[in-house]
Amino acid sequence: xxxxxxxxxxxxxxxxxxxxxxxxxxxxxxxxxxxxxxxxxxxxxxxxxxxxxxxxxxxxxxxxxxxxxxxxxxxxxxxxxxxxxxxxxxxxxxxxxxxxxxxxxxxxxxxxxxxxxxxxxxxxxxxxxxxxxxxxxxxxxxxxxxxxxxxxxxxxxxxxxxxxxxxxxxxxxxxxxxxxxxxxxxxxxxxxxxxxxxxxxxxxxxxxxxxxxxxxxxxxxxxxxxxxxxxxxxxxxxxxxxxxxxxxxxxxxxx
Amino acid sequence: xxxxxxxxxxxxxxxxxxxxxxxxxxxxxxxxxxxxxxxxxxxxxxxxxxxxxxxxxxxxxxxxxxxxxxxxxxxxxxxxxxxxxxxxxxxxxxxxxxxxxxxxxxxxxxxxxxxxxxxxxxxxxxxxxxxxxxxxxxxxxxxxxxxxxxxxxxxxxxxxxxxxxxxxxxxxxxxxxxxxxxxxxxxxxxxxxxxxxxxxxxxxxxxxxxxxxxxxxxxxxxxxxxxxxxxxxxxxxxxxxxxxxxxxxxxxxxxxxxxxxxxxxxxxxxxxxxxxxxxxxxxxxxxxxxxxxxxxxxxxxxxxxxxxxxxxxxxxxxxxxxxxxxxxxxxxxxxxxxxxxxxxxxxxxxxxxxxxxxxxxxxxxxxxxxxxxxxxxxxxxxxxxxxxxxxxxxxxxxxxxxxxxxxxxxxxxxxxxxxxxxxxxxxxxxxxxxxxxxxxxxxxxxxxxxxxxxxxxxxxxxxxxxxxxxxxxxxxxxxxxxxxxxxxxxxxxxxxxxxxxxxxxxxxxxxxxxxxxxxxxxxxxxxxxxxxxxxxxxxxxxxxxxxxxxxxxxxxxxxxxxxxxxxxxxxxxxxxxxxxxxxxxxxxxxxxxxxxxxxxxxxxxxxxxxxxxxxxxxxxxxxxxxxxxxxxxxxxxxxxxxxxxxxxxxxxxxxx
Numbered sequence: 004x005x006x007x008x009x010x011x012x013x014x015x016x017x018x019x020x021x022x023x024x025x026x027x028x029x030x031x032x033x034x035x036x037x038x039x040x041x042x043x044x045x046x047x048x049x050x051x052x053x054x055x056x057x058x059x060x061x062x063x064x065x066x067x068x069x070x071x072x073x074x075x076x077x078x079x080x081x082x083x084x085x086x087x088x089x090x091x092x093x094x095x096x097x098x099x100x101x102x103x104x105x106x107x108x109x110x111x112x113x114x115x116x117x118x119x120x121x122x123x124x125x126x127x128x129x130x131x132x133x134x135x136x137x138x139x140x141x142x143x144x145x146x147x148x149x150x151x152x153x154x155x156x157x158x159x160x161x162x163x164x165x166x167x168x169x170x171x172x173x174x175x176x177x178x179x180x181x182x183x184x185x186x187x188x189x190x191x192x193x194x195x196x197x198x199x200x201x202x203x204x205x206x207x208x209x210x211x212x213x214x215x216x217x218x219x220x221x222x223x224x225x226x227x228x229x230x231x232x233x234x235x236x237x238x239x240x241x242x243x244x245x246x247x248x249x250x251x252x253x254x255x256x257x258x
Numbered sequence: 259x260x261x262x263x264x265x266x267x268x269x270x271x272x273x274x275x276x277x278x279x280x281x282x283x284x285x286x287x288x289x290x291x292x293x294x295x296x297x298x299x300x301x302x303x304x305x306x307x308x309x310x311x312x313x314x315x316x317x318x319x320x321x322x323x324x325x326x327x328x329x330x331x332x333x334x335x336x337x338x339x340x341x342x343x344x345x346x347x348x349x350x351x352x353x354x355x356x357x358x359x360x361x362x363x364x365x366x367x368x369x370x371x372x373x374x375x376x377x378x379x380x381x382x383x384x385x386x387x388x389x390x391x392x393x394x395x396x397x398x399x400x401x402x403x404x405x406x407x408x409x410x411x412x413x414x415x416x417x418x419x420x421x422x423x424x425x426x427x428x429x430x431x432x433x434x435x436x437x438x439x440x441x442x443x444x445x446x447x448x449x450x451x452x453x454x455x456x457x458x459x460x461x462x463x464x465x466x467x468x469x470x471x472x473x474x475x476x477x478x479x480x481x482x483x484x485x486x487x488x489x490x491x492x493x494x495x496x497x498x499x500x501x502x503x504x505x506x507x508x509x510x511x512x513x514x515x516x517x518x519x520x521x522x523x524x525x526x527x528x529x530x531x532x533x534x535x536x537x538x539x540x541x542x543x544x545x546x547x548x549x550x551x552x553x554x555x556x557x558x559x560x561x562x563x564x565x566x567x568x569x570x571x572x573x574x575x576x577x578x579x580x581x582x583x584x585x586x587x588x589x590x591x592x593x594x595x596x597x598x599x600x601x602x603x604x605x606x607x608x609x610x611x612x613x614x615x616x617x618x619x620x621x622x623x624x625x626x627x628x629x630x631x632x633x634x635x636x637x638x639x640x641x642x643x644x645x646x647x648x649x650x651x652x653x654x655x656x657x658x659x660x661x662x663x664x665x666x667x668x669x670x671x672x673x674x675x676x677x678x679x680x681x682x683x684x685x686x687x688x689x690x691x692x693x694x695x696x697x698x699x700x701x702x703x704x705x706x707x708x709x710x711x712x713x714x715x716x717x718x719x720x721x722x723x724x725x726x727x728x729x730x731x732x733x734x735x736x737x738x739x740x741x742x743x744x745x746x747x748x749x750x751x752x753x754x755x756x757x758x759x760x761x762x763x764x765x766x767x768x769x770x771x772x773x774x775x776x777x778x779x780x781x782x783x784x785x786x787x788x789x790x791x792x793x794x795x796x797x798x799x800x801x802x803x804x805x806x807x808x809x810x811x812x813x814x815x816x817x818x819x820x821x822x823x824x825x826x827x828x829x830x831x832x833x834x835x836x837x838x839x840x841x842x843x844x845x846x847x848x849x850x851x852x853x854x855x856x857x858x859x860x861x862x863x864x865x866x867x868x869x870x871x872x873x874x875x876x877x878x879x880x881x882x883x884x885x886x887x888x889x890x891x892x893x894x895x896x897x898x899x900x901x902x903x904x905x906x907x908x909x910x911x912x913x914x
Contacts, residue, residue, distance in 0.1 A: 085832055085833055096830065100827045102532075102824060104533055104536045104824070105532055112523065116528040
């Protein structure tokens with residue numbers, strides 16, 4: 004069953020005084036099955052971030068539809084949008100987006116507090132997650148006191164604690180060094196193996212090679228996709244690199 | 259490199275930072291204008307010549323000094339805020355290849371431009387508005403003053419010199435700041451990792467104790483004489499307390515709330531408590547400043563305004579009748595004074611009405627058990643005893659009390675010595691027949707010590723005590739006074755004329771110890787003092803309000819930049835825009851109105867001691883003072899709210 008379905012998504016930005024129009028997405032179609040781990044790749048300006056913002060309901064498409072769990076997101080009323088987002092989606096951002104006024108623990112609790120969960124429930128949820136993510140030691144610390152990798156794991160913990168349908172990750176390794184990146188990607192694979200659906204936007208080949216499927220976006224369209232299948236991450240890495248080279252040098256389109 | 263490069267860069271920098279530099283230039287200009295105005299006013303020859311002008315002059319001189327000091331503080335505060343905001347910009351220029359001495363040059367030109375514009379426009383508007391100001395003063399004080407309006411070159415020179423020095427210091431301060439930091443630091447600017455503040459229990463306790471002590475002093479001070487030193491003590495304690503309450507108590511309290519898990523982890527408490535902790539950490543001092551400034555404004559305007567409005571009341575307290583003739587008591591004095599007054603009345607064809615005469619003696623002593631003894635120094639045991647005759651007592655109290663030769667009635671507000679049946683006044687033993695509650699007329703309000711009143715049988719007894727006093731203190735001790743009060747019909751001019759005639763007649767009659775005084779005579783003196791105080795109150799009030807607005811404005815802006823990021827993160831994490839707005843709004847309101855509420859609480863607690871101070875100035879109409887205070891609070895609150903709305907707008911603009 005598809006958890007996420009994107010149909011003929013189109014987004015056109017108009018400059019403030021209606022002058023020039025920029026087409027960020029022209030016609031995007033794809034779907035994500037439950038338990039999948041999908042990476043979306045593309046060069047800067049290919050429309051990745053726009054797509055993610057629309058999926059996160061932070062932005063509205065010009066036309067087209069997004070179904071999350073068979074529910075059309077454009078029919079979710081404005082009032083419920085925030086709580087809908089909170090309950091169904093988990094976010095991991097490139098720059099972590101942790102609030103510096105909260106301790107790591109409180110940052111993780113934030114979505115639960117907003118949903119009105121009881122404190123004992125929060126404690127119950129955080130224990131196993133923190134252990135799995137290896138951040139038990141730093142829960143009481145503040146974001147400025149810990150490393151980038153730890154911050155990102157805290158952000159993952161925050162995304163997971165609401166038990167969301169789908170995790171949206173925007174360049175999660177973008178601000179991390181290679182070791183922290185590796186351990187984060189391992190983490191993603193692990194949680195995916197446990198059944199968590201993940202959609203990641205990245206332009207790191209390394210990051211994408213951990214995904215089970217990679218979509219390539221070019222000029223606002225899904226241009227190509229490859230499945231990992233039984234191949235190893237290394238082989239996947241090679242496939243992705245080849246594809247990227249092909250796209251960059253303007254090879255024939257095939258599907 | 260082009261010679262004009264630095265000036266040009268400086269100019270474009272100022273333009274680029276218009277949002278923050280505009281208000282800075284504006285406030286500089288206004289401060290300079292105000293400094294010039296009060297300076298030129300205080301040295302105006304017309305002011306010196308009017309009656310009571312000397313007092314007014316020194317009040318204004320004092321005001322000039324305060325304005326000057328305040329200008330320094332305000333301009334420094336504003337400038338250091340601006341420099342902090344611009345660190346990033348300087349860091350960038352530094353990295354792009356400008357050395358620190360080049361940056362110094364840019365800052366030099368910036369300061370020079372700002373100083374020139376502010377001083378020029380400030381003096382210009384100062385000259386224009388001083389005309390307006392003179393008119394106001396003239397209206398307030400009434401006739402008897404002619405202020406000459408002109409361009410006061412010497413005041414201008416002083417103003418220019420003073421502010422040139424201030425700007426030089428500001429420039430030095432900015433340059434030192436630049437030199438002390440390195441480019442990376444500059445680039446990072448304000449965004450150094452914010453540590454969560456710790457609970458400061460000791461400071462909190464000290465703060466609360468200071469505040470409580472200040473409040474208690476205000477409430478328990480009963481004697482006008484101790485009101486003045488106590489008032490300053492209380493002010494000091496409250497200022498210290500305010501700073502500590504804002505910096506330490508607030509954070510300690512919030513952290514305690516945070517520890518309470520079931521309270522803290524609620525969606526409407528969670529964000530606001532942790533947000534408030536940071537806001538308080540960053541803004542505590544600024545908020546304490548606003549609070550103290552607001553309190554000062556409220557106290558100053560409400561007291562000086564009530565003095566000004568209550569001047570009539572004060573006059574009637576001080577002068578119960580139109581005329582007051584006062585002299586040392588000798589056997590022939592009552593008759594002589596009567597002759598004097600009747601003669602003038604006959605000449606003018608006026609009727610003498612409401613005559614009131616009495617004698618009294620004021621004795622200042624120390625006390626030892628039930629003995630009042632001679633004491634040179636003034637201490638807590640000191641008493642100032644006003645001794646009246648039984649006639650006066652019966653007249654005022656409307657009673658038919660009788661007293662034996664050595665008997666007396668005794669009153670003392672704190673009921674000191676009430677346990678004794680006899681009191682020995684400097685060796686004169688008196689049996690206390692009873693105690694009573696003295697009305698104002700039987701206390702001498704002019705003296706500022708605790709009023710004690712002793713009622714004795716007649717003048718001969720008073721003289722006996724005076725004799726004892728002369729023996730104890732020597733020749734320069736108080737003498738028994740004879741007071742003759744009366745009314746006469748007439749307009750101000752006539753009454754003034756009668757006063758003058760009484761005075762000439764007194765001289766021809768050789769009544770050396772007698773003085774002639776009247777309400778009319780003191781009117782202009784009074785107006786000079788109270789009008790002057792009120793004027794200063796308003797003047798400094800405006801200055802302080804301006805400073806408070808400035809601090810608020812910059813606080814809003816700097817918070818806006820910080821909150822912008824937080825706002826976006828919260829939105830991404832799953833707060834709806836409405837919720838984010840609500841939490842931010844409630845925090846902003848809280849931070850904004852906290853100082854005002856604290857200021858009003860301060861004012862409420864200051865009320866008792868201020869009434870004592872006013873009593874020392876003969877202002878006893880507490881109801882009037884209360885009304886003035888409430889009025890001031892209302893107007894100030896309204897004003898504050900307006901400022902809030904205006905500054906909040908610029909805040910939301912940034913956050914959006």
